[in-house]
Amino acid sequence: MRFLQCNTPFATFAVLAVVTQLVLRAAGMEYCLTQLTMALYYALVVLGLCLVTGHAGQVSLGHAAFFAIGGYTSAFLTTHDFGPLPEPAWATGLKQARVLIEHSDLYGGTALSVSPWAAVVVALLLTFVVAHLIGYPALRLKGHYLAMATLGFGLIVSKIVVGTAQLGASDGITGVPEWPLGFGLTVSGRRTLRVENYYIACGLLLLTLVLLRNLIRSRVGRALQAIHDRETAANAMGINTAAYKLGAFVLSALLAALAGVFFTHYTGSISPSEAGALKSVRYLALAAAGGMASLWGVTAMSVILNYLSLRGFFGSYDNAVFGAILILIISLAPEGPLKPLGQWLRHGLNRNHHPRDETTGAPPGASDGAPRIH
């Protein structure tokens, strides 16, 4: 029973995902799944930010850079022609292990590139290293300084991406191959695989949510919360604040990179705008809109708003909408709009129903503890 209660939100999420797909199919609007899938991948980045900013209290304005590092590494390795290789033992070994695979390039010739799985491993390793290199010194800074340091890092990555010819400069990389995951699943933008890919993205998001929920409810989560509330006190309690902050930062960077990898293989391309500072700001806006610390609030807001943005609902006011959301939410409802809304709804329900309903009437967001940002 307790197991069921703990996992109701996850089940609700799964049911909602299936219902959405069925409704869209019935309405003949399955094309919407493409943008929905992309929005689900973006939600991964925002969830990572939710861990760092909402739970550990550290601002990051550089998460688009990690998304780009993941996406670009994967795109470069799987499209760049490394051949013809000399034939020493290691090269043949790599080929036999299917780390390097031959495929036909744009002009019909054969090209030798890294296989998607190997590229993912390299992308995540690279992100791991970069996140440590940046996180270690940056997380010693506080407030404005940390924000500026991460922003500066993001800008460096985006300038490097735009300025490097091998990474396609301002055009980005296109023609990224699909990624056979195994078990008959393939990450690909092909129309016939649209539904399958939607469920891959849902599954990945669900896994991430379970992982983060468990992390937040563990000793680590409580340590992060303590750092968030008062770092000096946490330190005095014997919490290795530097290590915990770095760990949370690296984990969220890896999530962003993973999202980047999936996104790139799904859309078959990546452009430098994915690395831009505006994207980083947008991720922070989405986290703020979801209430920063509430996993479910953040998921809901980032999927919905990103979906609307990708479908072009905001027209040429796209960035302005996200900027305005930031200002309005932070100045009017710093805990995010969902919590006050939930309380208001519950209040209304309690007045109409018997008060005993209160125990089951909690909105999903409440199970993560009160969202806090300070």
Place this chain on the structure above:
Amino acid sequence: MALQYLLSGITKGSIYAVVAIGFNLIYSATGVLNFAQGEFVMLGGMVAIMLAQLGLPLVVAVGAAVIVVSAVGCLLEITFFRKLRHHSILHMIIITIGLSIVIQEIALHIWDEKVRSLPYFTGNEVSSLKFFGAAISPQVLWVLGAIAVSVVLLHIFLRYTLQGRAMRACASNPEAAMLAGINIPNMRTLSFGLSAALGGLAGCVISPITMTHYEMGAPLAIKGFAAAILGGLGNPMGGVIGGLTVGILEAFAVSRLPAAFNDVAAFVVLLLVLFVRPHGLLGRPGGEAVREH
């Protein structure tokens, strides 16, 4: 050749210095690091260009632009920061970033995405003066002159006038300042107005050289921040030294690196300074300023 780079570095650096001074003024009076600082420079250029195109004489257009931008600065303070005094540092950062984006988008919708510029104040694109073998445009002299004069005026204001002293008092100890009868909220508004006016002026004088574009604000803000950190955050005149250093470094980096990596040098310097000497080259390592206020 080195002199040529040095001169271009000083020109760019003087703009960064103005942005850095703007950061410092607002930061020391309110504790807010205004990420929208670069937008003031952009707005100054844009408004002056619009007025000049309407046929107003250049001096009037520039003067009006400075006043308009200054008013925008005051308005931002009154609308957003006066009410949100008790919000945390994270909130403040997010709000100023949001403001920066919204101002950019408004500018995009008012003035479209074309690159535009004011006419040269004297001479034109090709006129140049010889200076120890290096060619400089007369506009560079305008930039340096205008900025030097305004920095000196600001210094005099802060040091010798009652208002300026009140502002400094408010920065060093708000409670004591309040007890001495200083109206702190108004001082904070004034600091926004002043720093916006400075930014607006810089946006006007630099416009013929670097052109004005709705997206120019954000990179300026970052480099200005790098300059402010270099000079020690909260120290208005430290920003001058910081700004010139960043500008000169950047100008020499251009001669060594491919053009696309132009800005990377400045950002790397920013990161290095933040990581190694976050209290700045001139600041004292008290650690206090690095901690949250």
